[in-house]
Amino acid sequence: MRISFDIDNTLIPYVDDFEVTPVNIFWKLIGVESLREGTKELFQALQNQGHEIWIYTSSHRSLFSLKKTFLLNGLNPKGYINGKRSEQYLKKYACDASKNPKLFGIDLHVDDSEGVRMEGNEYEFETIIVHPKNKNWVTEILQHIETL
Ligand SMILES: [Mg+2]
Numbered sequence: 253m254r255i256s257f258d259i260d261n262t263l264i265p266y267v268d269d270f271e272v273t274p275v276n277i278f279w280k281l282i283g284v285e286s287l288r289e290g291t292k293e294l295f296q297a298l299q300n301q302g303h304e305i306w307i308y309t310s311s312h313r314s315l316f317s318l319k320k321t322f323l324l325n326g327l328n329p330k331g332y333i334n335g336k337r338s339e340q341y342l343k344k345y346a347c348d349a350s351k352n353p354k355l356f357g358i359d360l361h362v363d364d365s366e367g368v369r370m371e372g373n374e375y376e377f378e379t380i381i382v383h384p385k386n387k388n389w390v391t392e393i394l395q396h397i398e399t400l
Contacts, residue, residue, distance in 0.1 A: 255361075262362060314334065352371075
């Protein structure tokens, strides 16, 4: 399956809602962001099961900055969608949703937003919604995916 992950409040906290794996000071200085505890294990487990990982954020981080963060955290997602790319596709397909992973051939999208869950129901894309305070998120996502 092609599985995408939201960034803000899912893999990178707005404040301190979840623990991150800190990056070293030099990387931090060049703008590399720290990812949620468990991100690496989760991505590796999913990739070992043959799934393809994508990043889908509506934030306006550049593609370069997204790639920098994931690559320097030792992760290599297959595809990246930022706010700009998402908006281009939504416009092209005249879709009113804030995100539509289906337009990118994505089978499942992981997000923190209840609004995205509702859009998933309306626009028929599969979601898993993870609360920022959920410490068991890696296990729950892996278990959920096994049932699909
Ligand atoms: Mg979010």
